[in-house]
Amino acid sequence: MKEFSNFMDMVKHRQSVRAYSTAMVPGESIERCLEAARLAPSACNAQPWKFIVVNDPDVKNALADATQDRLIPMNHFTKQAPVHIVVVREKANLTSNIGQVMKDKEYPLMDIGIAVEHLCLQAVEEGLGTCIIGWFNEKKVKKLLGIPSSKRAELIITLGFPATEQIREKKRKSMNEITSYNKYS
Amino acid sequence: MKEFSNFMDMVKHRQSVRAYSTAMVPGESIERCLEAARLAPSACNAQPWKFIVVNDPDVKNALADATQDRLIPMNHFTKQAPVHIVVVREKANLTSNIGQVMKDKEYPLMDIGIAVEHLCLQAVEEGLGTCIIGWFNEKKVKKLLGIPSSKRAELIITLGFPATEQIREKKRKSMNEITSYNKYS
Numbered sequence: 001m002k003e004f005s006n007f008m009d010m011v012k013h014r015q016s017v018r019a020y021s022t023a024m025v026p027g028e029s030i031e032r033c034l035e036a037a038r039l040a041p042s043a044c045n046a047q048p049w050k051f052i053v054v055n056d057p058d059v060k061n062a063l064a065d066a067t068q069d070r071l072i073p074m075n076h077f078t079k080q081a082p083v084h085i086v087v088v089r090e091k092a093n094l095t096s097n098i099g100q101v102m103k104d105k106e107y108p109l110m111d112i113g114i115a116v117e118h119l120c121l122q123a124v125e126e127g128l129g130t131c132i133i134g135w136f137n138e139k140k141v142k143k144l145l146g147i148p149s150s151k152r153a154e155l156i157i158t159l160g161f162p163a164t165e166q167i168r169e170k171k172r173k174s175m176n177e178i179t180s181y182n183k184y185s
Numbered sequence: 186m187k188e189f190s191n192f193m194d195m196v197k198h199r200q201s202v203r204a205y206s207t208a209m210v211p212g213e214s215i216e217r218c219l220e221a222a223r224l225a226p227s228a229c230n231a232q233p234w235k236f237i238v239v240n241d242p243d244v245k246n247a248l249a250d251a252t253q254d255r256l257i258p259m260n261h262f263t264k265q266a267p268v269h270i271v272v273v274r275e276k277a278n279l280t281s282n283i284g285q286v287m288k289d290k291e292y293p294l295m296d297i298g299i300a301v302e303h304l305c306l307q308a309v310e311e312g313l314g315t316c317i318i319g320w321f322n323e324k325k326v327k328k329l330l331g332i333p334s335s336k337r338a339e340l341i342i343t344l345g346f347p348a349t350e351q352i353r354e355k356k357r358k359s360m361n362e363i364t365s366y367n368k369y370s
Contacts, residue, residue, distance in 0.1 A: 001191070007310045008217065010192065011224050011303060032193065034364050038357050039196050040302070043319050047358050056367045088369065099320050105339065106294050107319050113298020117225070118196060121306075125192045134228050134292055135284050147369040154290065172223050173232050179219050182241045184273065184332040 002127050010124055015168055017129025020080040020160035025055070029126040030083065033159070036122035040115035043099065043107035046092035049115055052145055054084040059144065066140040067133055067156060074135055081131075081158035085119070086145060087112055089152040112154055119157060129162035187312050195309055200353055202314025205265040205345035210240070214311040215268065218344070221307035225300035228284065228292035231277035234300055237330055239269040244329065251325040252318055252341060259320055266316075266343035270304070271330060272297055274337040297339055304342060314347035 004010040034051055042048065054060045063086070064078035078084070092100070092108050100107055120130040133156040141153045189195040219236055227233065239245045248271070249263035263269070277285065277293050285292055305315040318341040326338045 006186070007195065007307055008221060008224075011221055011307075014226070016226065031360075034360065036193060036196055038360060038363060039193075039355055041199070041201065041305075041317065043317075045356065047363065049363060050369070051364045052369055053364065053366050059367045103320055103323065105319050106291060109291050109294035110298035110301070110319070110340065113295035114302040116295070117299040117302050120226075122192055122196075132226065132228075134290050134295070135288055138288065145367070145369050151369075155295065170224055171230065175216075175219065175223060178223060178232065178234060179236045179238065181238050182244045182330070184235070184237055184330050184336075 002125055004125070010121060012170070013167055014120060014124045015129075015170075016131045017158070017160075017162045018077040018131055019163035020077070020082065020129065020158070021163050022082070023161045025083050025128060025160055029128060030055070030159070032126060033119045033122045037115040037119040040111075040118045042111035042114065044093055044096040046096040046108065046111065048090045048092040048096070048108040048111055050088040050090055052086040052088065054086060054145070055082065060084055062144050063141060063156070066144065067136040069135070075133060077131070078133070078158055081160040083159040085157040085159060086141060086153055087116060087155040087157065088147055089154050109154070116155055116157060123159060127161065128159055131158045133158065187310055189310070195306060197355070198352055199305060199309045200355075201316045202343070202345075202347045203262040203316055204348035205262070205267065205314065205343070206348050207267070208346045210268050210313060210345055214313060215240070215344070217311060218304045218307045222300040222304040225296075225303045227296035227299065229278055229281040231281040231293070231296065233275045233277040233281070233293040233296055235273040235275055237271040237273065239271060239330070240267065245269055247329055248326060248341070251329065252321040254320070260318060262316070263318070263343055266345040268344040270342040270344060271326060271338055272301060272340040272342070273332055274339050294339070301340055301342060308344060312346065313344055316343045318343065
């Protein structure tokens with residue numbers, strides 16, 4: 001387990017990892033990542049998610065193929081990662097659904113963002129790297145894993161030990177650009 | 186600053202806080218919460234967000250009124266919280282937009298979930314409590330803060346010192362219910 005001086009230090013060590021070592025991911029690490037996601041908050045506690053851990057090499061390689069694109073060179077690294085976790089959007093509960101309709105808000109997608117980041121931050125502590133992938137052939141993914149046609153596979157998280165320990169500097173908008181006090185600016 | 190033995194411990198200490206003390210929130214704590222959100226990952230690094238910190242008591246009370254409902258008794262606690270942070274959805278960048286259209290995915294909402302949770306976890310370390318609110322009169326909120334009509338105010342986070350240190354046990358679906366290996370079940 002890695003130790004961090006505080007949460008901000010951990011946040012700075014989380015980065016999208018696109019090169020993985022061949023080392024196996026311990027089962028207990030995967031379980032702790034899932035546990036962190038399980039404990040995430042969600043609108044009306046609906047927990048509108050399922051996580052499919054893909055660690056069978058054949059299934060994982062077929063899944064990796066579905067994240068790649070013949071026309072656009074993307075996600076070339078996915079086959080390297082020994083584990084993929086597919087996040088399926090599940091039905092929310094009644095109160096969340098009422099809120100969605102009355103307030104025209106897609107709470108489950110924000111909920112999924114929260115849970116996925118819990119998973120990725122736990123992975124940092126496990127010494128693992130992740131990359132959150134939203135660009136993939138969803139139809140192929142659903143067929144491969146037997147996900148019902150009515151459901152959405154929203155994200156895939158690649159998981160494995162990073163090939164390098166190097167932490168890149170984050171490129172982000174400035175604080176002024178994204179914050180203001182007491183009115184929009 | 187609170188110290189936690191690890192990330193999971195921190196996750197267990199994050200809970201929706203619906204009762205606040207009257208203590209002021211230090212400016213540096215607010216800034217660190219914003220910094221944690223600023224460093225969050227997003228699809229194609231689009232960072233499709235703005236955070237409006239509302240700490241002027243009059244504006245904050247007017248905002249709290251907009252989270253309450255005459256018909257349904259909700260969010261009665263919001264006026265107690267000395268600070269509210271309104272999260273506005275901003276335009277994503279070109280690559281994120283292309284992905285959204287080609288893959289029919291609302292990346293910015295998942296991005297906002299991630300950033301908001303960074304903010305809330307940093308708040309835990311600051312000894313602060315938060316509650317993520319998705320039920321409010323968006324029209325009133327936008328008018329109050331001068332948010333352009335074309336934008337969406339997606340969430341409001343209440344922020345303040347909790348009235349009690351008590352940590353409730355989390356009610357969540359079981360691990361079996363939300364996870365499977367190599368196929369959907």
